[in-house]
Amino acid sequence: MGLLRAFAALCLLAAAGLASATNYTLWINGRTGGGIVGNYDSFTYWGPASTPAGVNKKAVNWDGRSSIAAASPRIRDALDCFCTGANWCYVATHSAGDLLFGYTLANYGGSTRVKKNAVANGAGVCGNLDGSTQTGWNIRWVRAAAGSGGGSELADIGSWTTSESLVQDLRTTTARAMYDHNATRGIWFYMYAGARGTVYSSILPGQDDEVEAYHSAGGVSGRSGAAFCNPGDWFCNDLTLGAGPNQGGRAKWAYHEVVFRDDGEDYRHYTEGNWGGVVSLVREAMVDSAR
Template sequence: MKLMRWLTALCLLGMTGLASATNYTLWINGRTGGGTIGDYNSFTYWGPSSTAAGVNKKAVNWDGYNSIASQSYHIRDALDCFCTGSNWCYIATHSAGDLMMGYTLANYGGSARMKKNAAPNSSGVCGNSDGTSQTGWNIKWVRAASGAGGGSELADYGSWAVSDPLTQDLKTTTARAMYNHNTTRGIWFYMYAGAKGTAYSGILPGQDDEAVAYHSSGGVAGSSGGSYCNPSDWLCNDLALGTAANEGGSAKWSYHSVSFRDDSEAYNHYTSGNWQGIVSVVRNAMVNSAL
């Protein structure tokens, strides 16, 4: 009888542990920022906070101005808060948020992280849950809207007419040398590449969304950018879907897969304060997949 009571208690304890597990959807902004740092409910960068954007959505805000290295701790705070212990995260990024997430995983994804209680203070820092640690974070996958992990020629040629630290990081050779883009800790980056460019974005090679070219938003490997296009454009090599090598033989970084290529040239770079542009495609994917 005692054995039966002990087994029942053990089962109930296991069920309680399962019930406490929670999934979160984290949105990591890009250049210019806008949301209140430390406030995970501040979606100013993206659009109305009432818009559906994945289960238990949180805005992981950083200033979008200073260097990736100096701002990474905000992302680490959020990942510690919501993606440790029994909790798991889906991640969505935009533009330089891809560079930020890649840098954070490559440099800190193999480190010991204290398990947190998912109850952040006003600075966005959570308390310890049970005093134990784990290696890295519980992340199901990353979906990158116009990922700038490979940098942008707009930074190379000074088209933004600014000298802020982030613009220096976004130079193509700098971004590509900043960390090992193949080191994702086994976490998949699903890339969404927009192609509604304009005449003034002519310095961006191949297809682009006015700010980031396909070589970056498509996760193409290498030390510098190249020219990649949609199949309808005969002037440059096609960006291949999935993990396949691109036309011409160039490879993608490990654990990078093109989920969406803007063959209709319908999506630009900008959220326009209402979840628009290429972010709208990722938002729809998060609603349907981040459950």
């Protein structure tokens, strides 16, 4: 009987452990910010908080102006809160949020993290779970809308306020040299590239969404940007779907896969305060897959 009781107790403990495991969907904003930093329920940057956007969605807010290095602690706080212990995360990024998350993962994804209890204080910091630690975070995958991992030519020419720390980081050569974009800890980045550019699109090489050219939004590797387009454009190589090389042979970064290329030139960069633009596609994917 003693052995039976012990076995039953172990089964109850195991069941309790499984029951406590929770999945979260983290949304990391881009330039300009908008949500309340430290408040994981503030979705001002994205749109109505009532809109479905993945299981247990959390807004990982940062000011959208600071340098990538200065903003990274906010991202690490959120990842510690919701992506340690038995909990797992799906991550969605927009624009500069891609650069910020990629930097954080490459530089801190192999570090020792204290497991947290997913209960945040006003500063967005969670309490310790049991004092134990783990290496890195529990992340299933990342979906990047209009990703800025390769920087933007708008930052190169000073189209934005050049005194802004983030703008300096968004220069194409700076963004690409900032960290090892191939160091994703084996986590896949699924890229969504929009192509509804505007009259100043000539500043951006190839296809673009007004802010990010395909070389950045498509996770194309290299030390600088280049022109990539939709099939049928005679003036530049195609950005290919999937993880393989692009037309002309230029590779994507490791663990980066283009899952949406805007062949119809329908999607702009901005959310318009209502989960719009390329973000709308990532939101739909999160509703379908982040569970």
